[in-house]
Amino acid sequence: MKKNTILLFFVLTSLSLTAQNKETKSADILVESYDYVKAVQEYLNLVAKGNTDPYVSKQLGDCYYYMFNTIESEKWYAKATQSQQDAETYFRYAQMLKSNGKYAESNIQMALFADRMPNDQRAIVFIKDPNYLTKLNALENRFEVNAIPVNSERSDFGAILYGDVLYFASARNESNKTYGWNNEPYLDIFQSTYTADGKYSEPIAVNELNSRFHEGPVTMNKEGSVVYFSSESFKDKLFDKDKTRKIKFGQVNLYKATKENGKWSNITALPFNSKSYSAGNPSLDKDGKILYFASNMPGSVGGTDIWKVKVNSDGSFGIPENLGTKINTVGDENFPFMGDDSILYFSSNGLTGFGSLDVFSVDLNTDGEPHNMGKPINTEKDDFAFSFNKDKNIGYVSSNRFGKDHIYSAIPICKAQIFIVVKNAKTGALLANSRVVILDNATTILDTQLSSNDGEVLYDLSCLKSYTIQVFKNGYVTKSFPASSKQGLITMEVALEPIDVVVTETEILLNPIYFYSNKSDITERGAVELDKLVYVLAQNSNLQIDVRSHTDSRGSDSYNLDLSERRAQSTVAYIISKGISSERISGKGFGESIPKIDCQNNCTELEFALNRRSEFMIRK
Numbered sequence: 117m118k119k120n121t122i123l124l125f126f127v128l129t130s131l132s133l134t135a136q137n138k139e140t141k142s143a144d145i146l147v148e149s150y151d152y153v154k155a156v157q158e159y160l161n162l163v164a165k166g167n168t169d170p171y172v173s174k175q176l177g178d179c180y181y182y183m184f185n186t187i188e189s190e191k192w193y194a195k196a197t198q199s200q201q202d203a204e205t206y207f208r209y210a211q212m213l214k215s216n217g218k219y220a221e222s223n224i225q226m227a228l229f230a231d232r233m234p235n236d237q238r239a240i241v242f243i244k245d246p247n248y249l250t251k252l253n254a255l256e257n258r259f260e261v262n263a264i265p266v267n268s269e270r271s272d273f274g275a276i277l278y279g280d281v282l283y284f285a286s287a288r289n290e291s292n293k294t295y296g297w298n299n300e301p302y303l304d305i306f307q308s309t310y311t312a313d314g315k316y317s318e319p320i321a322v323n324e325l326n327s328r329f330h331e332g333p334v335t336m337n338k339e340g341s342v343v344y345f346s347s348e349s350f351k352d353k354l355f356d357k358d359k360t361r362k363i364k365f366g367q368v369n370l371y372k373a374t375k376e377n378g379k380w381s382n383i384t385a386l387p388f389n390s391k392s393y394s395a396g397n398p399s400l401d402k403d404g405k406i407l408y409f410a411s412n413m414p415g416s417v418g419g420t421d422i423w424k425v426k427v428n429s430d431g432s433f434g435i436p437e438n439l440g441t442k443i444n445t446v447g448d449e450n451f452p453f454m455g456d457d458s459i460l461y462f463s464s465n466g467l468t469g470f471g472s473l474d475v476f477s478v479d480l481n482t483d484g485e486p487h488n489m490g491k492p493i494n495t496e497k498d499d500f501a502f503s504f505n506k507d508k509n510i511g512y513v514s515s516n517r518f519g520k521d522h523i524y525s526a527i528p529i530c531k532a533q534i535f536i537v538v539k540n541a542k543t544g545a546l547l548a549n550s551r552v553v554i555l556d557n558a559t560t561i562l563d564t565q566l567s568s569n570d571g572e573v574l575y576d577l578s579c580l581k582s583y584t585i586q587v588f589k590n591g592y593v594t595k596s597f598p599a600s601s602k603q604g605l606i607t608m609e610v611a612l613e614p615i616d617v618v619v620t621e622t623e624i625l626l627n628p629i630y631f632y633s634n635k636s637d638i639t640e641r642g643a644v645e646l647d648k649l650v651y652v653l654a655q656n657s658n659l660q661i662d663v664r665s666h667t668d669s670r671g672s673d674s675y676n677l678d679l680s681e682r683r684a685q686s687t688v689a690y691i692i693s694k695g696i697s698s699e700r701i702s703g704k705g706f707g708e709s710i711p712k713i714d715c716q717n718n719c720t721e722l723e724f725a726l727n728r729r730s731e732f733m734i735r736k
Contacts, residue, residue, distance in 0.1 A: 140172065152179045153299045170199040181208050184472075184498060184516060186215040197225075203232035214471035217496050219249050222471075237446045241468055248468045255490030259526040261513065266308045266319050270300055271521035273514035274333030274397070274451070276503040278340055282308045282316065282512075284523055285332045289321065293328065303330045305345060310508070324380035325373060332368075333397055333451075333501060337404040341375050344386075344407060346396035368394035370409060388413075388425065388436055395436075397501075400427070401454045407433075408452040408460070417441055419448035422462050443478060443486060451501040461489075463500035471496035475513060493526060502526070530579030532601035534608060538571040538587055541611035546571035550612070551588040554599075559584070577601040591615055593647040615648045622734055624652060624661060629687065629730040633668075636682035638690050642730075646687065649732060650694040653701075660735040663687045663703035666710060668724040669717055673707060680705030687730045702735070 143158035156179045159172050174196035180189035193209035210225035223246055230239035245251075266272065270287040277283075285303045292301035304326040309317040325331055325345055332346035346368055369389040373380040389395060395411040407427050410420045413436065421444040426434030439460075443449060447466020450473070454460055458481045463473040467486055474494040476486040493499060495517045504511035504526070511526035538550040550567040554575055562583075565573045577583065579601055585608070586596045592612035599608065618625040626649060629642045638646065653659055665684035667676040684703030692698050713723045 139167065140169075140175070143175065147175065147179065150182075152183050155179050156183075170196050170201070174201060174205055177205070177208070177212075181212065186212050186497075190216055190218075203229050203236075206232065207238065211465065211472060215496050215498075217471075238466060245468065249470075252468070252470055252488060252490065252494075255488060256531075257491060258489070258529060259493055259511065260529055261492040261524045261526050264316060264512075264523055264525050266306075266316050267522045269520075271303075272523050273521045274501040275512035275514065275523045276333065276335065276453070277310060277505040277508060277510065277512070278336055280310050282310050283322070283334045284308075284319075286319070288319075295330075302328070303332055305331045305334060322380065325383070330368075335398045335400045335407075337400060338402060342404070343373050343375070343380060344398040344400060345371055345373070346398065347371050367391055368396035370395050370398055387433055394420075395423070397451050399452045399454045402456045406454070408454050410450040410452060411436070417444040418446040418466055420450050422449045422452045422460075442483070448473075453501075453503045455504055456506050461502045461504070462486075463498075463502070470494050473498040473500045475499050475502045528603075530603050532577045532579045532603060533605045534575045534577060534583075534585070534599055534601065535605055536567075536573045536575070536585065536587075536608050536610055538567045538573070538589070538610050538612060540592075541613045547589055547592070547612060549589075550592075553586040553588070555584040555586065557582055579603055585610075587612060591651075593644050593651070613644050613648070615651050617648050617652050619652065619734075624649060624732040624734060626732065628726065630725055631683055631728045631730075633670075633724070633728070634679070636679060636686045638686055643690065646690050647694070650691055650696060653691070653696050660700045661702075662733045662735050663691075663701065663730055664710075664733060665703065665705045665730045666712070666727060667705075667708050668719065668727040669708045669711065669715075670724065671708075677705060677707035680707050683728075683730060 139162055140159070143155050143162070146152075146155035146158060156176060159176050159179070162172055173192045177189050177193035177196050180192060190209070190212040193205065193212060196205060197209060206225050206229040210222045210229060213222035213225060226242045230236075230243055233239050266282065266284065268286060268288040272284055272286045272288070275282055275284040284306055286306045287300040287303050288306070289301050289304050292304065294300065295302055305322040306319040307322050308319040311317070325334070325343070327347065329348040330346075334343050334345040336343040348368060367390065370386040371383055372386060373383045376382070386395070390413070393411060393413040395409050395413065398407055398409045400407050405427055406424050408422060408424045411423050412420050413423070415438050417438070422439045423436045424439060425436045428434065438444065443460075443462070445464060445466025447464060449462055449464045449466065452460060452462045458479065459477050460480050461475060461477050463475050464486070465473050467474070467476055467488070469488055470491070475489045477489055478484060478486040488494060489502070493502065493513055495515060497515060497517045499513060499515045499517070501514040502511060509528060513524050513526050514521055515524060516522070536552055538547040538552070539545065540547060548567055548569045548571060550571065551564060552567060552573045553564045554562050556562055563575060565575070567573050581601050583599045583601065584596060585599050586594065587610050588594050589612055592614055595610055595612055599606070626645045629645055630639065631637070631642070632639065653661070663684050665680045665687060667680045671679070681704070684705045688701050688703040691701055708727070711727045712729065713719065713726055715723045719727070
């Protein structure tokens with residue numbers, strides 16, 4: 117993000133002018149007026165005339181720092197620090213090196229800064245974890261980031277999607293007055309329609325909200341009837357005036373507007389605006405009851421902090437509250453966005469990041485620590501103004517990663533995981549070294565793992581797809597079941613039936629293989645028992661068996677004989693389907709001739725069920 121627009125990033129640090137002299141006076145006055153483009157030219161003219169004063173080099177480093185020309189800023193800071201400099205210069209030099217991807221060199225300058233300012237929070241954080249980059253690079257990639265077509269050749273940033281309308285700030289209006297800080301037109305608010313196929317209409321200016329001053333990012337209530345936005349205090353003639361230098365010093369202020377007949381109107385300044393401090397970049401929570409914003413008002417921890425204020429039902433406001441030192445640092449925090457799930461997103465250059473501004477998130481419900489959102493949301497450059505539309509499942513982030521403030525879509529990468537725990541179905545004991553296989557719809561094996569000592573296996577999967585999981589363990593019935601993936605972690609417990617089969621000289625004793633009345637299909641429970649038989653046959657290659665199937669006494673003798681024959685054959689077919697040779701198994705139906713319980717036609721339903729069975733006799 118350009119540090120060259122007060123509306124975006126309030127300039128609160130006074131430039132050191134202790135070494136100014138007659139030669140630098142005109143350039144220094146331009147710096148005090150935030151006219152960095154002209155100031156740079158003045159200082160460069162001095163350099164061209166042979167001025168090698170470290171003060172001039174430092175001033176050039178500072179000007180380019182605020183203009184976020186990292187290459188030139190680094191170059192001039194390098195010259196300036198050949199002589200002793202104040203601590204903040206070393207810090208800024210470190211930031212520019214980091215923004216240029218020179219982390220080792222940046223750490224050297226941070227060490228010099230920390231030596232001069234050991235009690236500064238930024239120094240404390242650096243000394244505590246100087247090898248932070250390894251941890252940042254290990255953060256999970258959560259989003260796919262791409263530039264969107266609404267960007268212009270000028271600065272565009274602060275996008276937020278309400279319904280089907282994308283609002284953002286842009287300097288593309290060439291008819292606006294040019295801003296001396298960055299030599300770009302003043303900012304206006306624009307909107308573009310986001311279509312169902314993911315395209316954007318040609319942006320148009322929101323003329324009701326725009327003025328001849330800067331207008332910045334917006335936030336609005338869920339009904340779309342109230343909007344809050346940033347503008348300048350000049351709008352309300354709130355400014356300080358330096359009569360000697362004929363300079364007016366304004367601030368960023370917050371404004372509210374309401375929609376009537378499809379148009380924004382009734383623009384009013386918020387009551388806590390001031391000519392003494394700035395407040396801007398607002399974000400309203402989903403209920404419209406709390407307004408978050410960035411400000412350097414009294415009570416701020418660092419440069420700019422994240423604040424909040426209650427929005428009362430009658431339209432009045434409470435007293436602004438600072439969000440505290442867990443979020444705010446001695447650096448700058450800005451661009452808050454409150455998500456629907458109470459996750460606050462904001463940008464900071466005071467927390468540990470890749471360089472300059474990074475985007476962070478914090479769960480306000482848990483009062484937790486802010487988390488860096490990692491790449492590709494964050495880069496070595498300025499990354500800021502993150503927003504997210506949950507209904508459309510799309511977010512936006514602004515960044516100057518390619519030299520110009522532009523808007524990028526941030527679409528969540530759908531990552532699914534299936535966590536499987538394998539247990540003994542009877543005892544509940546965890547089963548280590550179980551072979552767990554995952555297959556796709558085409559039955560292609562995607563991966564095979566052995567369960568850990570805790571019976572656990574974790575698979576990373578593509579989202580919204582169907583899979584088949586197969587679990588194998590010697591001495592247990594193999595289990596196969598479908599699984600569907602979705603965003604996030606799915607936990608599944610797999611209980612394997614132990615194979616506790618008794619084999620006598622004449623018979624293999626299983627739990628009964630029962631059938632539904634008038635059916636010959638193998639039931640799910642019957643399949644479990646047959647899998648045990650398959651295991652015994654696989655372990656004893658010389659074993660051959662006969663399947664004997666029976667019916668209850670209902671129905672005619674001929675019907676029951678036919679039904680039992682079909683049950684025998686379906687039992688045999690199931691076993692053969694599991695890889696057992698057909699030469700090792702045969703089947704025959706006996707109808708109702710050999711009941712297990714001879715209850716004639718006075719059987720209970722349970723007794724009828726017990727007579728509908730298959731049994732397994734050893735043939736060899």
